[in-house]
Amino acid sequence: MTTTQIQVSRARPRRWWSRAAQREGVDVGLAALRAHREEFSDAAADLVSGDDAEDVVERIVRRAVASVSAPAYVLLLDGDDGTATVRHHGLDAERAADVARRLGAGESLGESAVVVDLASARQVHGRLAALYLDGREPFDGDHSLLQAHARHAAAALDLLTALEDGRREQLRTAALLGLAHELATVDTAGAVAEVVARAVPGIVGCRAAGILLWDHEAGALEVVATSGLGRRLSGLLSGAVFRADHSPELVGMLTHHSPRMLRRERASQEIAAAMEAIAAASLVVVPLLAGDTLLGVAVAVSDAEEGTPAEQTALSRLAGVSEQAAAALQNARLLSTVQRQAHHDALTGLANRVLFSQLLDSALARQGEHTATAVLFCDLDNFKAVNDEFGHTAGDELLRQVAGRLREAVGPEHAVARIGGDEFAVAMRVPDERTAVAIGRRCVDAVTAPFHIDGHELRVTMSVGVALHAGPDGRGERLLAGSDRAMDDAKRRGRNQVGVSGGSTPSTPGPSLEAELRTALEVGHLRLHFQPVVDVSVPGMASVVGAEALVRWDHPRLGLLSPAAFLPLAEETGQITDIDLWVIEAACRWLAATPEPESGALHVAVNVAGRTLVDPRLLSTVRGALHNNGLAPRQLVLEIVETRSLADLPGVVERLGELRQLGARVSLDDFGTGYSTLAWLKHLPVDQIKIDRSFITALPERESVALVRGVLALAAELGVEVVAEGVELFEQLEALREAECHLVQGYLLGRPEVEPSLATRMVGTSPVG
Known part of the structure; x- marks a missing residue:
């Protein structure tokens, strides 16, 4: 239209033209204008009708x-992500690239080009x-024509951008809904990470x-899932x-829990190296938070320019x-x-019985004709005695170390x-019974080395039962029961x-x-170890009045064994009486x-089993030990444990009476936990009771204090002496002093030692007083 107007204005009108001719010229001009308008209208419609971005761009050039x-x-064409699209016609690729570069840089292309935005x-x-x-120059009006075309092209691109934005938004919405649906179907942190990593490119x-x-203990972020x-x-x-300590940018994010953009040129060495490996100039990093707890980060590789x-x-x-x-991560965790x-x-931290049964059943279900599964049933020997002597905290630590x-x-x-409680099990695929037995022996040997717990060196033993099933159709419950029976046989x-289950020859x-x-x-x-019994009736003083003799076995292969490791075996095999009688003589x-302290004669307490109490050798052994060593009878205290088996022994009351007639004293050990406690006090001739450590451990709780005061009041009415055993904390000692319990025993005041010098080292002002 503009070209036509310019051409008409340049032509000088002839005076001799007729009005008809003039009218005909105007009609021709109007027709040309209409043709141009229709052409531009068709061009605009053609551009807008493009199916996609590639199609529209091709039509713009055409x-x-x-x-x-x-x-x-x-x-x-400039892209949203900083990249550019180039289309050309009539040029080779190299020349077109050069022209595109100059266009992008805003350089002039000279007089032989028309450039429009x-x-x-x-x-x-x-x-x-x-x-x-x-070197040819553009025709008149080419700039205006190209500019008009550019406006139509821009309108088409506006419409295309709007359509693309709408489609992308619909896709993002669908992707977000799909992400929510997928996350609802996974239940592990790794699966959540995989799902999210796949979804991020389409959404972002x-x-x-x-x-x-995020690994809190390691102070580090670990890559668990990637996409693209x-x-x-x-x-x-x-x-x-x-x-984090190698990446300063992570420290800031971990501290402030805020999203950020990381640029490769400003990143720390490790992160910059990773970005270079994936050809990323920048990263969008967003923390994954559950409240104030950092679970990890989501990372998107972005080419967007900074601040855009x-x-x-x-x-x-x-x-x-x-x-x-x-x-989703929080739910998974x-x-x-x-x-x-x-x-x-x-x-x-080991599998429990439920999980072990599932694993065993699964292994047996997969088992073929030529494979075998073995179960080892491992049980600590006399673990209860460890709890009784050293406390449940030490027992728990022992179980952790055994595991x-x-x-x-x-x-x-x-x-x-x-x-x-102290039972462990092992399930394994083995070629034969011999291999299973060898591994069982390895388990036995594993616990023979001493355990170091709370300053003590504990030694325990283990009995192991082995049961094996070869071929299909195995049942886990039956296999476990068989190994349990084999373990009982090992203990016997x-x-x-x-x-070994099934009557096989045991390993030797x-x-x-x-x-x-x-x-x-x-x-x-x-060997004998001695733990002091201390009088704390005087504030600031802890005067030793005696000691309890505790037997140990200096085993040539296993080292020093505590009573828990062998005394129950001695009771079962009938050897306990010989040991008790030896302890009485050795303790005396x-x-x-032992030199007597200034406070007076010491006493020694010896534990005596029920079978020993009714043995005819006991009286003569006690009488001989006192006489041969020149001790006053009251210096020997015989401790018995209140159990149902003791109550059923005939003649036990008469024997205790005979011991008291010799002048020895009788102490009722573990008072408050055994059989018919009050009946014992009523019928048994005892001089002393020892409050069980289970009551002392709970001090200074109000209920335990009330129980201790009740025992002390009962003992006072009966004229019986009271010793509190198992004192390990200063707070327990103070609670006993306030309750007016004067005799105490425990690690706080002295541990069992080999022949301690009680008179010189353990009398006087106590640091716990």
């Missing part, structure tokens, strides 16, 4: 060729250049993404760890994803915690579980060994404890050799 009579064209009121999409070769509009989970990187790069980054709206869009979109991801608590032992040794002994390929044969890599115990007295392997010899 229509430019049709609009302007230039031999070559270059179209440069593809601009609308909404935005500038790019630049279009018509090129005239060989980035080319790659990753999820890193390809197999090689994903494998390269899988499991990669970024420590694209950067803020990526940050906000990723932040939206992170909320869903964090909630809570579920994992609940599942672990339901299937694992809280004390040792660790068993895991190490059987290896990570086998299932180890704690299925009861002397403990500290392996028994070493002698049984029973056989070794028979010769322990003869070869002089028994020790007391006779």
